[in-house]
Amino acid sequence: MNDVSVLIPLRDTGSSELIIKYLSSMPLCAENVHITLLHIFRKASSEEELMGKGFTEEELSKFTRILERAKDDLVDIGFLPENIEIRVSSDLYPTVTDGIIDQFNKSERKFDIVIIRRRKMSKAEEFLVGDVSVKLVRALEGTSVLVLKTLK
Amino acid sequence: MQQPDRRIFLREFAAISHAISTYSDVNLLNSHLVEMISKSFKVKGSSIFLYDEREKQLFRVSSYGISESYQTKGPIYVDERFSEFKSGKPVFFSDFREDPRIQYPEEAIKEGIVSMLSVPIKFHEDVIGLIKIYNAEPWILHDEDLNSMCVIAEHLGLVLEYNGLKNFLDQVKIAIESLPLRMLRGISI
Numbered sequence: 001m002n003d004v005s006v007l008i009p010l011r012d013t014g015s016s017e018l019i020i021k022y023l024s025s026m027p028l029c030a031e032n033v034h035i036t037l038l039h040i041f042r043k044a045s046s047e048e049e050l051m052g053k054g055f056t057e058e059e060l061s062k063f064t065r066i067l068e069r070a071k072d073d074l075v076d077i078g079f080l081p082e083n084i085e086i087r088v089s090s091d092l093y094p095t096v097t098d099g100i101i102d103q104f105n106k107s108e109r110k111f112d113i114v115i116i117r118r119r120k121m122s123k124a125e126e127f128l129v130g131d132v133s134v135k136l137v138r139a140l141e142g143t144s145v146l147v148l149k150t151l152k
Numbered sequence: 153m154q155q156p157d158r159r160i161f162l163r164e165f166a167a168i169s170h171a172i173s174t175y176s177d178v179n180l181l182n183s184h185l186v187e188m189i190s191k192s193f194k195v196k197g198s199s200i201f202l203y204d205e206r207e208k209q210l211f212r213v214s215s216y217g218i219s220e221s222y223q224t225k226g227p228i229y230v231d232e233r234f235s236e237f238k239s240g241k242p243v244f245f246s247d248f249r250e251d252p253r254i255q256y257p258e259e260a261i262k263e264g265i266v267s268m269l270s271v272p273i274k275f276h277e278d279v280i281g282l283i284k285i286y287n288a289e290p291w292i293l294h295d296e297d298l299n300s301m302c303v304i305a306e307h308l309g310l311v312l313e314y315n316g317l318k319n320f321l322d323q324v325k326i327a328i329e330s331l332p333l334r335m336l337r338g339i340s341i
Contacts (some may be wrong), residue, residue, distance in 0.1 A: 012306070037319065042180055044171070044175045044176070044180055044184070045174045045175070045176075046167075046170045046171050046174045046175070047175075047184065049170060049171070050167045050170070050184055051184055051187070051188060052167065054272060065299055094176050094177075095177055096177065096179075104318055121211075122202065122204045122207065122209070122211040123204055123206055123207070124202040124203060124204040124211060124280075125202055125204075125211055125213055127316040127319065127320065128178060128213070128312055128315055128316045128319070129178060129213075129319070130319035130322065134281075135322075146206070
């Protein structure tokens with residue numbers, strides 16, 4: 001069986017739980033699957049002024065912990081630890097979507113599938129933040145994009 | 153009589169205002185704002201809600217210090233009890249236990265919320281959302297803190313509306329790009 005390379009951008013534990021639950025239900029041959037867990041760490045220009053330097057450092061370690069926990073959960077359901085890569089990008093991007101697209105494009109590894117979670121949003125929220133999944137589906141070339149929708 | 157204790161000074165106000173003007177990611181801005189507001193006021197927590205005109209409901213977009221179960225207690229419908237929507241002015245709930253305007257009083261008591269300040273987020277005359285600040289103890293609000301929060305909410309309203317229009321414009325650009333070239337004659341994109 002051919003190797004499958006999966007990119008999973010994670011923002012919080014909610015996304016991670018949903019995606020891992022879904023992966024566990026997929027008929028994948030775990031040893032042939034390489035997973036990259038990605039977090040786009042956005043440090044806003046005036047963040048330290050607002051939240052303090054300690055907060056920013058804590059945030060970075062918080063997101064690293066989320067990815068490490070997701071890796072442990074993936075190992076628990078049968079994926080190989082050596083096939084799971086954790087990537088926290090601290091490059092500055094205008095939006096998380098731009099970060100995912102850039103990381104996808106400049107990665108040496110070619111991803112066969114990108115899995116994202118789409119939280120249910122009201123019209124007002126969609127107006128405010130836009131729809132990341134639509135942007136990714138349009139922008140990512142040569143890959144499949146799997147969008148997992150939540151009920152709430 | 154107990155005197156109100158002022159909690160937001162120029163330093164906090166400047167930091168919050170600067171963040172509102174400079175953050176480029178509105179999700180990040182909202183989540184940092186609720187945390188900063190809660191810490192500045194030294195209160196239990198706070199939330200930012202957006203008002204959906206179609207559904208006549210408030211939707212929580214960011215929270216700090218509030219439990220998941222309270223956040224998902226049920227839909228928050230906007231009706232005549234929400235005078236901040238009618239008047240566009242902030243409303244202070246000094247005691248949740250005795251206030252008939254509260255939609256979920258039992259849940260609020262269980263969550264440990266005693267008082268609350270609700271400040272409308274406005275874009276010109278329209279109320280587009282609310283900032284709610286929850287306190288776990290009785291609260292005597294200082295007038296200057298109230299004024300500061302109103303100005304912060306006005307700034308936030310401008311940014312939220314700008315961001316929404318920017319997203320809308322992105323969608324229009326995508327739609328225009330998908331038009332056949334014959335329909336774009338004379339249009340420079």
